[in-house]
Amino acid sequence: MRHDLSLQQMSEDDDRSPPVDLRCTSSSSINKTRNCSGSISASGSSSSASSSSVSIPIPVSIPVTEYQSPYPDQVLENVLETVLCFLTSRHDRNAASLVCKSWCRAEALTRSELFIGNCYAVSPARAMGRFSRVRSVVLKGKPRFADFNLMPLNWGAHFGPWVSSMTRFYPWLEKVCLKRMSVTDDDLALLAESFLGFKELMLVCCDGFGTSGLAFIASNCRQLRVLDLIESEVSDDEEDWISCFPEGESRLESLIFDCVECAINFEALEKLVTRSPSLKKLRLNRYVSIGQLYRLMIRAPQLTHLGTGSFSPSEVVAQGESEPDYASAFAACKSLVCLSGFREITPDYLPAIYPVCANLTSLNFSYANITAEHLKPIISNCHKLQIFWVLDSICDEGLQAVAATCKELRELRVFPVEAREDIEGPVSEVGLQAISLGCRKLQSILYFCQRMTNAAVIAMSENCPDLKVFRLCIMGRHRPDHLTGEPMDEGFGAIVRNCKKLTRLAISGLLTDRAFSYIGMYGKLVRTLSVAFAGDSDDGLKYVLQGCPRLQKLEIRDSPFGDAALHSGLHHYYNMRFLWMSSCRLTRQGCNQIARALPNMVVELIRFDSHEKQEEIDEVETLYMYRSLEGPRDDAQKNVTILKAEG
Numbered sequence: 066m067r068h069d070l071s072l073q074q075m076s077e078d079d080d081r082s083p084p085v086d087l088r089c090t091s092s093s094s095i096n097k098t099r100n101c102s103g104s105i106s107a108s109g110s111s112s113s114a115s116s117s118s119v120s121i122p123i124p125v126s127i128p129v130t131e132y133q134s135p136y137p138d139q140v141l142e143n144v145l146e147t148v149l150c151f152l153t154s155r156h157d158r159n160a161a162s163l164v165c166k167s168w169c170r171a172e173a174l175t176r177s178e179l180f181i182g183n184c185y186a187v188s189p190a191r192a193m194g195r196f197s198r199v200r201s202v203v204l205k206g207k208p209r210f211a212d213f214n215l216m217p218l219n220w221g222a223h224f225g226p227w228v229s230s231m232t233r234f235y236p237w238l239e240k241v242c243l244k245r246m247s248v249t250d251d252d253l254a255l256l257a258e259s260f261l262g263f264k265e266l267m268l269v270c271c272d273g274f275g276t277s278g279l280a281f282i283a284s285n286c287r288q289l290r291v292l293d294l295i296e297s298e299v300s301d302d303e304e305d306w307i308s309c310f311p312e313g314e315s316r317l318e319s320l321i322f323d324c325v326e327c328a329i330n331f332e333a334l335e336k337l338v339t340r341s342p343s344l345k346k347l348r349l350n351r352y353v354s355i356g357q358l359y360r361l362m363i364r365a366p367q368l369t370h371l372g373t374g375s376f377s378p379s380e381v382v383a384q385g386e387s388e389p390d391y392a393s394a395f396a397a398c399k400s401l402v403c404l405s406g407f408r409e410i411t412p413d414y415l416p417a418i419y420p421v422c423a424n425l426t427s428l429n430f431s432y433a434n435i436t437a438e439h440l441k442p443i444i445s446n447c448h449k450l451q452i453f454w455v456l457d458s459i460c461d462e463g464l465q466a467v468a469a470t471c472k473e474l475r476e477l478r479v480f481p482v483e484a485r486e487d488i489e490g491p492v493s494e495v496g497l498q499a500i501s502l503g504c505r506k507l508q509s510i511l512y513f514c515q516r517m518t519n520a521a522v523i524a525m526s527e528n529c530p531d532l533k534v535f536r537l538c539i540m541g542r543h544r545p546d547h548l549t550g551e552p553m554d555e556g557f558g559a560i561v562r563n564c565k566k567l568t569r570l571a572i573s574g575l576l577t578d579r580a581f582s583y584i585g586m587y588g589k590l591v592r593t594l595s596v597a598f599a600g601d602s603d604d605g606l607k608y609v610l611q612g613c614p615r616l617q618k619l620e621i622r623d624s625p626f627g628d629a630a631l632h633s634g635l636h637h638y639y640n641m642r643f644l645w646m647s648s649c650r651l652t653r654q655g656c657n658q659i660a661r662a663l664p665n666m667v668v669e670l671i672r673f674d675s676h677e678k679q680e681e682i683d684e685v686e687t688l689y690m691y692r693s694l695e696g697p698r699d700d701a702q703k704n705v706t707i708l709k710a711e712g
Contacts, residue, residue, distance in 0.1 A: 145171040155180055174198060181205065182642055184222055184246065185667065188695045189230035201240035201265075202231065208645050208689065210620060211245055212270060215647055215687070217673050217704050224248045224271075232259040240265035240291075247271070250302075253278035257285035264316075265291035275300035276327065283309035290343075293321040301327035308333040319346035323372045323406065328352045339364045348372025351408040355391065355417075362394040371398070373406030376414060376433075391417035405429035405454075412439045422446035430455040431480050437463035445470055454478040457492040457513060464496030468503025477504070478511040486541040490514050494521035494547075501525035508566075509534035516547040517574060522556030526563035535560050536571035542598045542623075545575040552576055558583035561591070568615075571595035581605035585612025593618040603630035610634035617641055623648045628655025631688075635662055643691040651685040657708055659690070664710035667693045672704050 149172055152158050162172040178201040181192060193199070206222025224246045231238055238260045248271050256263070263286045268274075276299065282292065283306050299322075307330045310317075315337060322329070329352060338344060338361050345368060349358065353374030362368070378388075391414065395401070401421045410433045423446050430440075431454040440455075440463045447453075450471045455463070457479055467474070477500060479492055493516040500507065501521070507529040517539050525532070537557075545552055553574040561567060561584050568590050572580065576599035584591065585608035592615050600606065606626045609616070610633050619641065627650035638644065638659075653670065660668040671687040697707040 146175050149175045177201060179203070183691055183693075184227065185695070185698050186642075186691060186693050189227050191694060193230055193234035197234065199235055200237055201242075202227075202235075202238065203242045203244075204246060205244045206246040208245075208620070208643055209618075210622070210645055210647070215622070217671065217702065219247075219702055220671070220705065221698065221700055221702070222246050223700060224252045228252050228255050228259075231256075236260070237262060239263060240267075242267040242269070243271050244269040245271065247273040248278070249273050250275060250278035250281070254281040257281040260286075262288055264288050267291065267293040267295070268297045269293075269295045270297060272298040275302040276304040276306045276325075277302040279306040280304045280309045283307070284311070287311055288316060290316050291319040292317070293319055293346075294324055295321060297324050299325045299327075305330050305333065307337060310337050313340065315341040316343060317341040318343050319370075320344065321346065321348040321372065323348040323350050323374070323408075325350045331357050335360060335364065341365070342367070344368065346370035346403075348405060349374035351375045354378055355411075355414055356389065359389045359391055359394050362398060366397045367400060368398055369400045370403040370427075371401060371406070373404070375409040376407045377409050377411040392420055396420035399424075401425070403427040403429075405431075407433035410435065412436075415439055415443065418443065419446065423448065425450055427452040428454075430459075431478065432456075434458050434482060436460070437466065441466050447471060449473060451475045454480070456480050456482050457490060458482050460491040461493060461496035461499070464492060465499040465503075468499040471504060472506070474500075474504040474507055476509040477507065479513055480511075481513040481540065484513070484540060486515070488515065490516065490540065494518040497521045498524050501528040505529060506531065508532060511536040511538070511571075513538045513540060515540050515544070517544075517553065517556070518546045518548050519551065519553060519556035519559075520546075520548075522553070523559040526556075526559040530564055531566060532560070532564040533566050534569040535564065535567060536569070536595070537573060538571065538597075539574040543575045544573075552580070554580040554583070558587075561587040565590075567591060569593040571597075572599055573597050574599070577601050578605040578608065581608040585609050588613050590615055592616060594620070596621045596624055598623045600624045600626060603627055603633070606630035607633040610637055618643055620645045621647070621649060625650055628652055628658075631655055631659060635659070638663055638666055638690065639692055641692070643689065645687075645689050646685075647687040649685075649688075651688055652683050653685055654683065656685055656688055660708035660710055665692060665694075665696075667691055667697055668708040669701070670706040670708065674704070 145168065149158070149161060152161060158172055158176060162169045173195050174197070176196050177199060179192065179196050179199045180203045181187065182205050184204055184206045204224075204227060207216060207220060210216060211220070222245060224243060232255065239262055241256065242265075248268065253274055256266070258281075266282060266289070279299070282289070317337070329350065331353065338347065344365055347361070347365065347368055347370070349372055351374060355373070355376050355378055358374055358376070362371075395418055398421060402424055404418065404421065404425055404427070407430060412435055415435070419442070422443055425447050426449050428447060428450055434456055435458060437459050440459050444466050448470060451473050453467060453471065453474060453476070455478070464479070481490065492514050497512060497514070497517070498521040500510070501524050505528055508531050510532070517537065522537065539553070554577055557572050557576065557580050561570065567588065570584070570588065570591055570593070572595070578601045581600060584594070591613050594609065594613070594616060603626055606621070607630055609619070616637065626646065631646070631651060632655070634644070656668055656670060659666070667690065669689045670685055671689055673686070701707055
C-alpha cells in the first residue's frame with residue numbers, strides 16, 4: 066500500500082514501543098524503598114532521634130510513631146507531573162509509569178496523547194479509565210496482511226465502541242487517527258457532534274464509511290484543521306461533502322482525499338481553498354484535472370505538500386486557445402517540498418514541475434507509469450530529495466539516475482507495475498547496487514523485483530550501514546540468486562550482520578534455515594519481521610523466536626513451519642504485539658496447546674470459507690495471535706474461532 070509519505074508516526078516502521086500495559090504495577094512487585102510517597106523510612110527516623118539525644122542532656126521521651134514529612138504527597142506529585150509533561154516519547158512515558166504507583170498515577174494524569182497498537186489489546190473503558198486527560202487518540206485495528214486481502218471481510222476492528230466511550234470520557238478530544246479500522250457514517254456523525262473543539266481526523270486504510278460521513282465531519286467540526294483520508298475505501302453516497310464546510314474563513318491546514326473514488330464539486334473545493342489561508346497540505350483525487358489543479362495552485366501558493374490529482378487534461382482545449390502556464394503556477398509555490406499524485410498522467414505535462422524540483426525533499430511517483438527518459442530531467446535537479454517512491458517502469462536505468470543525483474536520499478520504495486511471477490521485471494540487482502553505491506545515507510528501502518543476487522544485497526549492507534528498514538520482495542516463489550543459483554541466505558545474513566540499526570526486515574526468495582539462523586544471531590534490534598515462501602523446517606522459526614529479543618510483530622505466510630516451531634516461542638509471545646501465520650503447517654491441536662499455556666493471549670483461527678466447521682478440520686488456515694488484557698473479543702464473525710484457555 067502506498068501510504069502518505071508524511072505519515073511517519075503511523076507507519077509500521079515507527080512503532081518504537083509495545084502497547085502500554087494499562088494496569089498499574091501491583092504492590093507485591095514494587096520495591097517500597099523506591100516508592101515516591103514523600104515519607105521517610107523507619108531507619109531515617111531512628112537516626113534523627115539518636116542525634117537529638119546526644120545533643121540534649123535532659124532525657125526526652127521520643128514517640129515511636131513514624132516521622133511525617135513536612136511536604137505532603139500531593140506536592141511531590143505536582144512536581145512529578147510538571148516534570149513528566151516534558152516527556153513526549155511513548156517509550157519514555159511507558160518506562161516512567163513502571164517506576165512505582167505514584168509515577169504510574171502521575172504519568173496517566175499528564176498523558177495527552179494515547180496510542181493503542183491493537184484495538185483488541187485493551188477495552189475502551191480500561192484505557193480511558195486510566196488516561197483521563199487525553200486530547201489525541203491513535204488507534205490501530207487489523208494486522209497489515211489485511212492490506213493484501215488475506216483477511217475475510219467484516220473481520221472486526223470496529224470504531225463504534227471506542228467513539229462511544231470517547232464521548233463520555235474525553236469531552237476535550239481534539240484529534241483522532243485511525244489505521245485499518247472499520248468506521249461507519251454513524252461513527253463519524255457521533256464524533257462530529259460530540260466534540261466542540263475537534264480539530265484533526267486522519268483515516269488510514271479504513272473502510273465502512275462514505276461521503277455522508279465526511280459531510281457530517283465537514284459541517285459540524287467548525288475548528289477542523291486536518292482531514293486526511295489515506296488509502297481508505299470511501300463509498301460514494303452521492304453526497305456533496307466538499308460543500309458542507311462552513312462559510313467564512315477556514316482553519317484547514319491539511320486536506321487529503323486522493324483515495325476518494327468519486328467526483329467532487331470543484332467549484333466548492335476552489336472556494337474552500339481560497340478561504341483557507343493556513344492550508345499547507347492538499348492532495349487531490351483523480352477526478353481533478355491539471356487545468357483545475359492550476360486554478361487551485363494560483364489561489365494557494367503557500368502549499369508545502371501537494372498531490373496533483375490526475376495530472377492530465379479533462380477537456381480538449383479549444384482551437385486557438387492557449388493552455389495555462391502550469392510551470393508558472395508551480396514556480397509560484399516557493400515553499401513546496403513534497404509532491405505526489407500524478408494519477409492517469411500525461412507525460413507531456415511533466416516539465417511543468419521542473420521549477421520546484423530543486424526544493425523537493427519528497428517525491429511520490431508510485432502511481433505514475435513513466436519511463437527513465439521521463440524521469441531523468443526531473444530527478445537530475447532533485448539534489449535535496451530524501452524520500453522517493455516510484456514504479457519499476459523507470460527500470461534499472463532510472464534507478465541509476467537517482468543514485469547519481471540524490472545523495473541525501475533516506476527512503477526509497479520501488480513498486481511493481483505488474484505484480485506477476487511469470488515475467489522478467491524491469492528492475493533487478495543492477496538498480497539495487499547502483500542505489501547502494503550512490504545513496505549512502507539510505508535508511509529505509511522497499512524493493513520489488515523478479516531477479517536478485519547475493520552480491521547486490523551484500524553490497525547494500527556494506528554501503529548503507531544506517532539501514533533501519535530493509536524489505537526486499539522477490540516476486541516468484543523460492544527464487545535463488547539468478548546468477549549463481551544459490552539461496553539468498555548470505556545476502557540477508559549480511560543485512561542483519563552489517564546494518565546494526567535494523568528494526569524491520571522483510572525476506573523473500575529461496576531461503577534455507579541458514580538465513581533464519583543469521584537473523585536470530587545478529588537481528589537483536591529487529592522489531593518487525595515479514596516472511597513469505599521461505600525456510601526449510603521448524604528450526605528456521607526457532608532461530609528467530611529464540612534469538613530476537615526485541616521482536617514485536619511477526620508475519621509469516623506460505624512457509625513450512627508447524628507446531629514445534631510455534632511452541633518454541635512460548636517464552637516470548639507475551640512480549641509481542643502479534644503473530645500472524647497463514648498457509649503454514651499448523652494444526653488445531655498445536656494452537657490449542659498455545660491457548661492453554663498462555664491464557665492472556667488471544668488465539669484466533671481464521672478461515673475464508675465461513676460454511677466449513679473449524680472444529681472438524683485439524684489443519685489451520687490462518688493463525689492470528691495477540692496479547693490482550695480483556696481476553697477474547699465478543700464481536701468475532703462465524704469464520705473466526707477463538708480458542709479457549711481451558712479448551
